[in-house]
Amino acid sequence: xxxxDNFTGLxxxxxxxxxxxxxxxxxxxxxxxxxxxxxxxxxNKDGTIVADEKKWLKSPxxxxxxxxxxxxxxxxxxxKKSEYRILLRTFFSNKNKQLLKEKREAASCxxxxxx
Numbered sequence: 001x002x003x004x005d006n007f008t009g010l011x012x013x014x015x016x017x018x019x020x021x022x023x024x025x026x027x028x029x030x031x032x033x034x035x036x037x038x039x040x041x042x043x044n045k046d047g048t049i050v051a052d053e054k055k056w057l058k059s060p061x062x063x064x065x066x067x068x069x070x071x072x073x074x075x076x077x078x079x080k081k082s083e084y085r086i087l088l089r090t091f092f093s094n095k096n097k098q099l100l101k102e103k104r105e106a107a108s109c110x111x112x113x114x115x
C-alpha cells in the first residue's frame with residue numbers, strides 16, 4: 001500500500017495535518033459501519049500499534065472510497081512529535097458485495113506529521 005500526501009505531492013513518511021492523503025492498494029473499500037474507517041494509530045517504542053483504541057485518531061472525512069483508492073483527511077490533532085501507522089478497518093468484501101463477519105485490517109508504513 002502506498003500513502004501520498006496530496007498537499008505536498010510526496011509519498012511515504014510524512015502527512016500534512018488537516019489536508020488530504022491518498023492510499024492506494026487492493027481491497028481498500030470501506031463499509032458504512034461505525035467501527036470501520038481510517039485510523040491514525042500511535043506506536044509503541046517497538047513500532048507496534050498502541051492497543052488502546054481510544055488513543056487512535058479517526059480520519060474526519062473520507063472523500064474517495066474505492067477498492068483500490070481511498071482519499072481521506074488527516075486529523076487536526078495529530079501530534080507532530082509522534083509516529084503513526086494508518087490503519088484501515090473494514091467489513092467490506094469485494095466478492096458479491098456482502099459484508100464479512102470478521103473485520104479486515106491493514107496498516108501502512110510509519111508516518112509522521114509534516115513540519
